[in-house]
Amino acid sequence: MNQFRTSFPAVNRELLNWFPGHMGKGLKQMQQKLKQVDCVIEVHDARIPLSGRNSEFRYTVSGVKPHILVLNKKDLIEKRLQSKIVERFQQRNDDTKHVLFTNCKNQSCDGIRNVMPLAQDLILNTNRFNRVDQKEFCIMIIGVPNVGKSSLINVLRNRHLSRKAASQVGAIAGITRSVLNKIKICEEPLVYLLDTPGILKPNIADTETGLRLALVSCLQDHLVGEELIADYLLYLMNKRENFKYVETMGLKEPTDSIAEVLIAGAQHLNRTIRVRHYDGSIVIRPDVILAARHMIKSFRTGEFGKILIDEDKTR
Template sequence: MSDKLPFVTKTFRKSFPFLAKDVAHYFPSHMARGMQKMQNRLKYVDGIIEVHDARISFSGRNQRFHDALGLRPHLLVLNKVDLADMSEKKTIVRKLEEDGIQKVLFTNCKVNINNTVRTKIIPAMIEMVNNVPRYHRSDAEDYNLLVIGIPNVGKSSLTNALRRTHIQKGKATKVGARAGITTSVLEKIVVCHQPKVYVYDTPGIMPPKINNVEVGLKLALCSTLQDHMVGEDTIADYMLYWLNKHEHFSYVEHFGLSEPTDDVYSLLAHVAQTHNAIQRLKSSSVGGYVYRPHFIRAAQIVIHEFREGHLGKFNLDTEILSRNEGHQHNDR
């Protein structure tokens, strides 16, 4: 049975309240320095591999990349497809191509045997590079590629997957599930011997301004912003709002609720109780200690379940696609 059917008659919020915290200026100093280092190295770079989260194919992609990196061949790799709803894959590709992306590939860099990594990424980049002038590197027999993207979308994972697949080597760059773990532009890393291909791994570069509050919330839910910047309870609340709005009620059964809820603290109190996330607080009014739900810990549990795909596969940019389809229909 669909997770949508039993609860479609319930009424949920039509909009989400604005954030109390400002997430529009998440641009740490190491990211600014990284952008400058990338620009300084551009004359040695033959092509760009941009990595992004397939759950947010459009949200958060950084126009500064295109402004700063010039007319280099540009491949977009949408990673984490194991967590994303790919039912509108063709529409996603079409819209990205309309937005100027030369080529789009989909991958999951976590798996050991990955057909996209093994057979498509390097050949696609080499073909794109060979079809344009290489200017400063016209006589070079090797290829230098730059891997870019916002935090925690899988840039280092892609580099390591390329090495593992093409040269049977282990990890060359540190990988983590926390935004901004790579903090410096590294030296060249070999990822293929025939032909010789190198990549520069970079820190994630977030836009200096997030124009839309909901974009910031999507980024936070997908862990491309550090949780404390927005607040774990706010991220969990946005998750609940989005799931209810799009009639995805898998969380009801997953967390053992009797029915959907639009109250995040009702959800968090239930999760705190079932996961023993309880705070012991000293009480001056009643004496001794009182026990209360640990809402932040419960929110961390809820967010983790979403991010790991335990609540289902989702496309958080589905409304962007719907608007695009509407414009195309009106133009006919």
């Protein structure tokens, strides 16, 4: 039997810290809007419920407002694990008290159906301070990039108002950059949602947090490096004895060597690149980046199964 790594080596923080100018600016704009906000819905990826949430939100935006944590993309984890995750939050006894699981690709998802009633309930049961006389509700949607903030707004909007999608959805992290969009999602009662740009912590806590964020595409693949992300995925899968990558990457048996996986994968996909040597001659090499992308994509589309990346943290 193969010997697999029991820990993943630390990588250079520069690869994992991603806090471009628009994130700092976005955070400022969010703080300026806070006076008009009655409730904050924080969206996060259900595959990493305990990793990578931006803890600074608590101090800067969500602190005194009613707060709901929406764990989106629940279609990518097993349903039976949802209760374990909720239990974990209860044990931690932090300020995450209201947790909902959603799938924005499914209009009739029960989690989606519960978002607005829960938000209204929380708002009506809290002191609205300066907003007591306001008839309308304003809910700010926050979170790290690419967790489905805009998708959530769109499904909520489609449930209540039937018009075309109002918030841009993108597969690449950092798509919603512009000023906070205020979107009407319901007439009776009048409810507005504020879409915001995804904002990460300026300093990612540790290597594994960064790589978990990268794996679910909250960071940009090319900035972290596709080979590194694929290596972390390999490490995780081996550790959990999930060897579905063996067939996808054209291997004969499991291995802990990412080089072996990617070379086999490139050959399996029949993809090579031509590289020019210093002496001018051309050599043909396996396209390992393409193989890494293929492996990462297979994980993200669920081909390797429903993987709760934070499973180790829910135990």
